[in-house]
Amino acid sequence: MSGAPVIFDFDGVIVESELAGNLHLADLLTDLGRPTSLADAVREFTGLSGTNFFRALEAWLGGPVPEAFHTRRGEEDRRIMREGVEPVAGALEFVADLPPGRPVAIVSSSDMRWLDAHLGHHRIKSRFEPHIYSGKTHVEHSKPAPDIYLYAAEQLAADPGSCFVIEDSPVGVTAAAKAGMQVCGLLAAGHVLDGHGDRLREAGARWLAKDYEQVAAHLAAFDAEERA
Numbered sequence: 001m002s003g004a005p006v007i008f009d010f011d012g013v014i015v016e017s018e019l020a021g022n023l024h025l026a027d028l029l030t031d032l033g034r035p036t037s038l039a040d041a042v043r044e045f046t047g048l049s050g051t052n053f054f055r056a057l058e059a060w061l062g063g064p065v066p067e068a069f070h071t072r073r074g075e076e077d078r079r080i081m082r083e084g085v086e087p088v089a090g091a092l093e094f095v096a097d098l099p100p101g102r103p104v105a106i107v108s109s110s111d112m113r114w115l116d117a118h119l120g121h122h123r124i125k126s127r128f129e130p131h132i133y134s135g136k137t138h139v140e141h142s143k144p145a146p147d148i149y150l151y152a153a154e155q156l157a158a159d160p161g162s163c164f165v166i167e168d169s170p171v172g173v174t175a176a177a178k179a180g181m182q183v184c185g186l187l188a189a190g191h192v193l194d195g196h197g198d199r200l201r202e203a204g205a206r207w208l209a210k211d212y213e214q215v216a217a218h219l220a221a222f223d224a225e226e227r228a
Contacts (some may be wrong), residue, residue, distance in 0.1 A: 001166060002101035003223045005158045007149065007181070008128075010108035012189045014091045015118050017080065018046055019190035024076050032069060034061050042191050045067035047169030049109035050191050081114070084121040088189045095124055097216075105131035107150045107165075109172075131155060144171045149179035163223050166215060168192070170203040177204025184209055184218050188215055189203030 001179050012018035022041040029036040040060075048056055100105060105128060108115055112134050119125035119132070133152050135142025142148060153160045163185045165176040168191075176183045184207045185200030197208045207218040 002099040004219070004226050005103040005105065005153075005156050005163045006098065006219065007105045007107050007152055007163050007176070008095075009117075009165075009167045009169070009172045010106055010110055010115060012046070012088065012191060013166050013186055014088060014095075014106075014124075015122070016086045016088055016190055017118070018042075018168065020080060020085055021076075022191050024073075028069060028072055028076075029060070032061070032066060036060070038191070039193055042193060043197075045192065047109060047143060047171030052142065052144075052171075077114075081117050085118060087122055087176065088186075088212075090188065092122060092124065094212040094215060095127060098127075101157050103131070103158065104128055105133065105156060107133050107135075107148050107152045107176075109135045109148075111136045142180070143169075143175035146175050146179035149176050149181060153179065153181075162226060164219055167200070167205070170182045170199045173200050173203035173205050182206050182222060184215055186215065188212060 002225045008014055011021070022045070024037055025045060026038050026041040044060055045053060045056055054065060058179065076100045097193030106115060112132070115134060116133055119128065131152065133148055135148040136178065139147040139151050149165070150160060153163055160180040161182070163181045165181045166186050167176055167183055168186045168189055173183050173185055183205045187197055187208060187210045200208060209215040209218060
């Protein structure tokens with residue numbers, strides 16, 4: 001094995017979908033009568049999916065989620081699926097530079113259709129197969145529960161404490177930290193605003209990285225620590 005297993009979140013870590021998604025979400029909620037800024041959307045919803053996401057929406061709206069929300073959100077998701085989304089700066093190069101023998105995985109709250117489409121757009125799906133895992137598909141409880149990270153470690157035949165995780169949201173950092181993994185909080189994506197690093201630290205990130213050069217440095221130090 002060539003170094004510690006590296007487990008990537010997806011949205012906001014490999015692709016810039018968190019910025020696009022939160023901008024659309026803020027505009028949509030504002031149109032529906034609940035004024036919402038990008039900062040509000042990032043703080044309240046980043047990293048959530050499924051039941052957890054809709055509970056947060058209901059709390060923010062102060063009532064049920066209207067049908068218009070589902071219609072317009074679905075239209076936006078289909079558009080992004082067709083057109084693709086830009087990678088986070090440095091992400092594709094970082095993946096390409098990992099040696100072939102290093103175990104890697106994707107652990108995301110997004111569904112498999114979304115992951116397959118965007119990994120295919122950027123032609124990196126084969127580097128991660130078969131270790132592409134969705135909290136909507138592979139476990140009962142998605143992030144912030146640790147289940148999907150523990151599932152990935154089991155599939156990788158890796159001790160959770162030996163896994164190096166790259167996460168961008170407090171929800172995801174919480175999940176990985178609860179799983180006993182070593183978490184690098186990534187601050188490279190467009191949705192990262194002032195104070196985000198503090199929130200990742202509070203959630204359990206061991207390191208912070210403003211870009212993938214810093215991620216590589218933290219990973220190298222962790223590899224050395226694991227070898228010692």
